[in-house]
Amino acid sequence: MQDSEHIIICENPSINDVIAKLNEAFNERRTTIIVGSCRVDYHGRASSKLEYGERIVIIKEDGSVLVHRSKGYEPVNWQPSGCVLQALKDNDELIIKATKRNPSETVTIFFDRVYLLSIFKLIDEGKFSLYASEEDMQRAILIEPTLIEEGFKPIDYERKVEPGFIDIYGVDKNGRMVVVEIKRRTANKEAVLQLAKYVEYLRKDLSREVRGILAAPDISREANHLLLSLKLEFRRVDPKKCFKILKKNRVRKITDFFK
């Protein structure tokens, strides 16, 4: 729980005050929220310029930086975790520099007004669990291979071959090799091409027949056309149904399967 000493909330703080508190926050790896009027420069893989306006800036304890406008999911400027932070004063403005290597990038935020500065030591050990992801579908198919077809026997998953990673491969009831590409959304042309890439490679490499099956909740018309012309197959698989299968088999872990 937050002690009062772990919380700083300042309304309309002076620039000098903000700078002092920020540098302390950076040192002690606190999470910081700044609301105020600012402009932002970015230089790195591209360059950008954002003119003055009122925004929310979040600086996290791992050094990630987010500049949020009043609309939209995405930050207008940002820096991923691991950047070096610096707060300084120039021309009566608060300047926050966030610098990163690899790729070498800099975000510089110029505040001419700060309405709110707040600094926290956030304690967050809560576990995050995601269900009905592609990984869930993969695990469900390994547990219940009839989701693909009767007689399908998986041999391995996430297998690295020359062009990339094969989601699942195995053999069908007639002993033919089967490559399965899984998508958790409506499969598009790209997904078909991905599958085709693996099938093509394995056909050449093994000099034997290889079936390619795209497993997804749906497939777009164009993707289906492409799929058929490439003599690949589609199998409708529902991510939620996969999740239900996993719930039934909760104890078994993915790695147990092949032991």
Place this chain on the structure above:
Amino acid sequence: MQDSEHIIICENPSINDVIAKLNEAFNERRTTIIVGSCRVDYHGRASSKLEYGERIVIIKEDGSVLVHRSKGYEPVNWQPSGCVLQALKDNDELIIKATKRNPSETVTIFFDRVYLLSIFKLIDEGKFSLYASEEDMQRAILIEPTLIEEGFKPIDYERKVEPGFIDIYGVDKNGRMVVVEIKRRTANKEAVLQLAKYVEYLRKDLSREVRGILAAPDISREANHLLLSLKLEFRRVDPKKCFKILKKNRVRKITDFFK
């Protein structure tokens, strides 16, 4: 600028207080920041569960919702813009529901403690511009010379001549010499004079016709006047397009490998 009436900052507010203020904020499309201890459920394309922990929640005026942990660029849970918001009380907890159609999704946030509630009417008309660097533009033109004109063939770049470095020079489809000066922002008179300097030098040095082309996203009126009087040319080149050409080229090289 923020009037005091446009700003609400409450430290350790009561749940009832938060609910009242939130519903008003939702109605009046304010931007809201809540810091406190919460858990989060998500149901939609997938499902997720996040256990209790201290987090930052941002609710924007367009109905987008972000739940941020103390680390990382990405929100742990979110809702893109256009969702319906609701704040209510249950079991002494503050519940915020954000519901969206197409796809049908719900994020529910349960707060058992609120440390900070702040509500703003953010005024932000600042223009955002994304640029490629001048070097990026140069590389894009070398890869795709038709950005200058049909039939242009670059010969060299960053070539040192008496007055300085020529960005790119080459020949046009008629075999005439072409000097290209690149600017990543609206070109001004200085840019025109820089180009004129190179062209002048080469005309004298080589005793042959030399075309001068200024490549930039835009040109100022005065600079254009000067350009025309000096019988130089302007070619509009979009930095974003350059950036895309570079990206595509990078991808193409990788995918070529598998063809």
Place this chain on the structure above:
DNA sequence: GCCTAGGTCCCGTAC
């Protein structure tokens, strides 16, 4: 370090 691939991707754009 590079490369591969997924994402509740989001977002714009073309059809």
Place this chain on the structure above:
DNA sequence: GTACGGGGCCTAGGC
């Protein structure tokens, strides 16, 4: 509306 591609994508995992 659906489909497709791009992103400063970010992030995780393998080599």
